[in-house]
Amino acid sequence: MARRLGHISATANKDAASFDTLGYTAHDVSGALRREGVSATLTSLFPIEKMTAAEREREDALREGVDIRGGVMPVEVIRDASGKATGLKMVECDMKGMQPIAREGTEFVIECDIIVSAIGQMGDLAEGLAGLDNGKGFIAVETGYKVKGKDKHFAGGDVIRPHLLTTAIGHGRVAAETIGVYLKGREIEKRPKVDVHQFNLLEELHQRNLDPVKYEGGQIRGTADAKYAVHNFEDRSAAQIISHELLYKGHFPFVARNRRHERHVDSQNVIGDFEERIVAFSEEQARKEGERCMSCGMCFECDNCVIYCPQTAVARVPKKERALGRYVETDYTKCVGCHICADVCPTGYIQMGLGE
Ligand code: SF4
Ligand code: SF4
Structure with a gap:
């Protein structure tokens, strides 16, 4: 045999x-x-x-x-x-x-x-790809998975560094994004260490026909009522990861993690047993696990800031003007900078610019 x-x-x-x-x-x-x-x-x-x-x-x-x-x-x-x-x-x-x-x-x-x-492998680049070989059977890449020293070439997966399948899929996604940047003629920039997906407020507003109007120029005193300005918005991409210290954890009761069940198969019963060893979540378990999300860094419309602001400076944006990421607005003529809204925000969404 x-x-x-x-x-x-x-x-x-x-x-x-x-x-x-x-x-x-x-x-x-x-x-x-x-x-x-x-x-x-x-x-x-x-x-x-x-x-x-x-x-x-x-x-x-x-x-x-x-x-x-x-x-x-x-x-x-x-x-x-x-x-x-x-x-x-x-x-x-x-x-x-x-x-x-x-x-x-x-x-x-x-x-x-x-x-x-079952040891690490390398690419067979001899057939037509020899020019990409870094001399060790791999392809060397730089920022955004562009091939080092080669225009219009991008690479990912085991051929740049043997690792997990999920890593290779991530390489592909980032490389696709880089290709988009490249085709638009923009510079390929270094990515943050942790790649957090950000919502784009302008895109959100656009989808709801709430685009800011064109700025016609000229000097105007104050922009509170100006429709060309987006108020109460800060691009959080510089501080994408909201640390647990910035969450108001009193808002969240403890909910135990849902763990996947593991089957242990012993040597007497292993022959012919091709069932999964780690059992997948049921739909109900997956939903429950999703409900544990603390929405770190993202407003989830809890109203705490509206309720606790002693100056009634925070108010809900009128319904017809709301978008993802634009639920509350602050009237700075009333705000005294007490930090209470930031302290009670469960998700760390409110960042104060008035010092620690
Ligand atoms: S800093 Fe104080 S006064 Fe200003 S919006 Fe927040 S809670 Fe209200
Ligand atoms: S900003 Fe924070 S406190 Fe205010 S509604 Fe959103 S999540 Fe709640």
């Missing part, structure tokens, strides 16, 4: 497997092998407690009967006369940074007939 699973580099006729990695892919492969009834050995350059895969993954693997060996590195594939793999020669090793150093004289062989290499 010869099998092929994932990146199998050798196959033969025994029911054992071994593969070498630091993390998640090896756990996925070993878990799949156990479910197929194969005995699996998972090896890692790092000691078991320092493997980069999550502890939960390691616990699942051990429970399901995977033999995990840490602090070892592969030396050689052992083959029989026909060239088929019969084992993997290993040696114990110590890690110096990301560099494994073999301990001489500690070699041993893991007998197996399937060897899966």
